[in-house]
Amino acid sequence: MEISSVLQGGYQHALSRSWQAQRTLTKSMLMYPIFITDEPDARVEIPSLPGQCRWGVNKLQEFLEPLVKKGLRSVILFGVPLHCEKDERGTPADDPNGPVIASIRLLRKLFPELYIAADVCLCEYTSHGHCGLFRQDGAIDQAPSAQRIAEVALAYARAGAHCVAPSDMMDGRIKAIKRALIDGGYGNQCTLMSYSAKFASALYGPFRDAAGSAPAFGDRKCYQLPPTAKGLARRAIKRDVVEGADIIMVKPALPYLDVIQDAKQLAEDHPIACYQVSGEYAMVVAGARAGVYDLKVMAFETVESMVRAGCTLILTYFTPQFLDWLDE
Ligand code: PBG
Ligand code: ZN
Numbered sequence: 001m002e003i004s005s006v007l008q009g010g011y012q013h014a015l016s017r018s019w020q021a022q023r024t025l026t027k028s029m030l031m032y033p034i035f036i037t038d039e040p041d042a043r044v045e046i047p048s049l050p051g052q053c054r055w056g057v058n059k060l061q062e063f064l065e066p067l068v069k070k071g072l073r074s075v076i077l078f079g080v081p082l083h084c085e086k087d088e089r090g091t092p093a094d095d096p097n098g099p100v101i102a103s104i105r106l107l108r109k110l111f112p113e114l115y116i117a118a119d120v121c122l123c124e125y126t127s128h129g130h131c132g133l134f135r136q137d138g139a140i141d142q143a144p145s146a147q148r149i150a151e152v153a154l155a156y157a158r159a160g161a162h163c164v165a166p167s168d169m170m171d172g173r174i175k176a177i178k179r180a181l182i183d184g185g186y187g188n189q190c191t192l193m194s195y196s197a198k199f200a201s202a203l204y205g206p207f208r209d210a211a212g213s214a215p216a217f218g219d220r221k222c223y224q225l226p227p228t229a230k231g232l233a234r235r236a237i238k239r240d241v242v243e244g245a246d247i248i249m250v251k252p253a254l255p256y257l258d259v260i261q262d263a264k265q266l267a268e269d270h271p272i273a274c275y276q277v278s279g280e281y282a283m284v285v286a287g288a289r290a291g292v293y294d295l296k297v298m299a300f301e302t303v304e305s306m307v308r309a310g311c312t313l314i315l316t317y318f319t320p321q322f323l324d325w326l327d328e
Pocket of ligand 1: 119121123131167168203204205206207208213276277278279
């Protein structure tokens with residue numbers, strides 16, 4: 001055997017195997033997505049997202065306290081309005097009494113060490129279920145969409161969110177939000193995490209179930225990226241860096257590891273995040289239930305592939321389980 005042929009001497013021990021990682025998964029790299037409804041006492045399981053619930057504001061303390069004790073560092077909040085009056089412009093999105101603003105305030109008080117991010121979008125709050133606003137002729141109305149989304153983001157920052165994360169994919173919204181944060185006095189108080197490369201994916205089904213945010217007509221293909229679009233994803237990432245994003249996110253994660261790697265290279269001075277979305281989570285759980293693999297082994301393999309590709313922040317529904325697994 002040639003000397004250069006022998007690699008196995010370098011990873012024969014569990015510890016030397018751990019040294020092969022360029023980055024190691026830690027609890028602080030995990031952000032837990034949470035669904036909050038306007039039914040204050042709710043704790044309702046979401047059938048298509050096994051183990052995940054819609055929570056009422058009054059249940060957040062008992063839900064999160066044990067997780068914070070185990071080392072939960074951050075959450076991202078999604079509003080699930082069941083009783084509000086939805087309209088064309090998504091008025092309930094920044095209702096001061098709505099579930100997102102109420103829970104930002106509450107969580108800041110209950111858990112001073114917890115990092116609170118808020119997803120910013122209109123689809124949960126618009127009558128048409130789309131993420132932006134429309135003109136009379138049915139086209140997306142770019143400037144008012146970005147403006148409205150910026151208004152909502154500023155309202156979440158004012159409520160105390162450490163981070164606002166627009167998932168709408170409207171052109172120009174990063175610039176509009178950054179401007180609004182700066183002019184509102186939150187430029188140095190609130191992180192702007194952009195869902196930069198968000199693809200039109202089949203993997204959002206369980207989320208739309210959970211959040212009641214399926215579009216009433218059509219689809220999201222004229223704002224979310226085509227799954228084949230590597231170049232467009234690179235342009236979106238570069239644009240959002242220039243427009244003022246503090247963190248760049250890729251979503252979904254596992255089918256788009258090449259895009260994560262591109263993001264790491266294009267935005268080399270920014271933290272890179274990815275979202276292991278609802279359908280990816282459901283797929284891993286379903287495969288384990290079907291006996292295809294062990295749940296924990298597969299969960300680690302998926303999330304560590306995202307770390308390997310360049311992420312230091314991962315939004316995942318597996319967060320509670322990882323808090324246990326990472327202690328073992
Ligand atoms: C809405 C939004 C979606 C997700 C996050 N924000 C769904 C969509 O765009 O249809 C998906 C998250 C998940 O599937 O876990 N803007
Ligand atoms: Zn949306």
